[in-house]
Amino acid sequence: MRLEHVELLHVTLPLVTPFRTSFGTMTSKDTFLLHVVTDEAEGWSEFAADPEPLYCSEFVAGAEIVIRDALLPRITALPEPTTAALAPAMAAVKGHELAKAAVETAMLDAELRGYGMPLATFLGAVRDRVPAGVSVGIKDSLPQLIDDIERYLEEGYLRIKLKIEPGWDVEPVRAVRTRFGDALPLQVDANTAYTLADAAHLRKLDDFGLLLIEEPLAENNLHAHARLQRRLTTPVCLDESLHNAADAASAIAMDACRVVNIKPARVGGYLEARRMHDLATAHGVPVWCGGMLETGIGRAPNLALAALPGFTLPGDTSASRRYFAEDITEPFVLADGHLPVPTGPGIGITPLPDVLARFTTARYALYAASHPR
Numbered sequence: 001m002r003l004e005h006v007e008l009l010h011v012t013l014p015l016v017t018p019f020r021t022s023f024g025t026m027t028s029k030d031t032f033l034l035h036v037v038t039d040e041a042e043g044w045s046e047f048a049a050d051p052e053p054l055y056c057s058e059f060v061a062g063a064e065i066v067i068r069d070a071l072l073p074r075i076t077a078l079p080e081p082t083t084a085a086l087a088p089a090m091a092a093v094k095g096h097e098l099a100k101a102a103v104e105t106a107m108l109d110a111e112l113r114g115y116g117m118p119l120a121t122f123l124g125a126v127r128d129r130v131p132a133g134v135s136v137g138i139k140d141s142l143p144q145l146i147d148d149i150e151r152y153l154e155e156g157y158l159r160i161k162l163k164i165e166p167g168w169d170v171e172p173v174r175a176v177r178t179r180f181g182d183a184l185p186l187q188v189d190a191n192t193a194y195t196l197a198d199a200a201h202l203r204k205l206d207d208f209g210l211l212l213i214e215e216p217l218a219e220n221n222l223h224a225h226a227r228l229q230r231r232l233t234t235p236v237c238l239d240e241s242l243h244n245a246a247d248a249a250s251a252i253a254m255d256a257c258r259v260v261n262i263k264p265a266r267v268g269g270y271l272e273a274r275r276m277h278d279l280a281t282a283h284g285v286p287v288w289c290g291g292m293l294e295t296g297i298g299r300a301p302n303l304a305l306a307a308l309p310g311f312t313l314p315g316d317t318s319a320s321r322r323y324f325a326e327d328i329t330e331p332f333v334l335a336d337g338h339l340p341v342p343t344g345p346g347i348g349i350t351p352l353p354d355v356l357a358r359f360t361t362a363r364y365a366l367y368a369a370s371h372p373r
């Protein structure tokens with residue numbers, strides 16, 4: 001496989017409703033797509049983070065520079081840029097997992113398209129559809145929260161995740177349990193908003209039979225999460241703190257988490273995501289697939305990953321319309337609480353050219369081979 005061309009496209013898609021978390025409010029998805037052309041096929045990927053480094057340290061403008069100046073030169077220097085060779089070639093560059101994931105995924109898409117193989121098949125998927133959960137942002141009032149959840153449950157979502165922060169935690173959980181009952185699969189996500197000093201308060205959540213509490217404490221502090229887990233019956237789940245499979249191994253060994261959120265972008269791509277899945281599954285630790293409000297280009301490969309056997313909990317893999325009135329790909333539609341796993345070669349989807357053109361705010365070449373065949 002020979003890399004001939006890499007293009008970057010800035011896209012801005014309005015969200016159907018603002019999404020508020022403990023780290024900020026999003027009203028649009030602003031990111032970039034990578035489009036690679038090899039001598040065999042084309043590939044697409046989406047950078048998962050946002051213009052500002054509020055969820056994680058990576059951000060759109062920084063990732064562009066890292067990809068252009070640090071990652072692509074290492075890849076174009078390879079005699080054969082097969083997907084398996086990319087992570088070792090990029091390893092000298094510290095961190096920047098989300099930028100690396102964007103590069104690796106576009107190349108993986110192209111490579112698999114060249115073989116005619118779907119990503120789900122390549123990864124070892126065992127399902128053709130995956131159960132869908134929905135992540136519900138922080139609201140101005142409890143009635144508004146209950147109304148929104150009512151609508152999501154009517155649409156068929158099988159699990160609800162509430163974003164929480166100090167001042168919006170026990171009461172919203174209580175309100176949801178009171179209205180929808182104890183059988184509703186329910187979990188909460190704090191996005192690092194608490195400290196160990198809040199342990200007694202967080203323990204009140206133990207009364208509500210939650211599936212898990214996600215990333216309650218500061219990112220990367222496995223020791224504090226382990227201490228918190230000792231004081232909670234609710235399973236702690238880690239997201240921001242796990243950057244690769246080795247982090248998950250440490251966290252599981254320390255009992256810093258009993259559930260793992262796998263976001264392929266956060267761990268540097270689908271190959272490392274699969275390693276994390278294998279590791280957690282071997283330890284009997286359930287995993288589920290996180291989301292970062294992806295367009296169809298990011299959602300499609302997440303659905304392939306979520307079809308692996310260890311993904312025993314519904315993911316933040318919601319239908320396209322939960323986020324966008326119009327997506328840049330054919331939309332993913334909820335059927336009986338599930339989304340279909342793409343079956344076409346590679347990630348199984350490409351942008352719709354007309355829609356992509358309307359949502360594209362800038363487009364430029366990052367690399368062009370000097371002598372394309």
Ligand code: NPG
Pocket residue numbers: 021049050055134135189191239290291292293294316317318
């Ligand atoms: O359904 O894609 C989704 C959103 C799920 O809550 C969700 N994502 O902290 O996991 C998170 C959060 C997020 C959104 C993180 C945007 C980063 C950016």
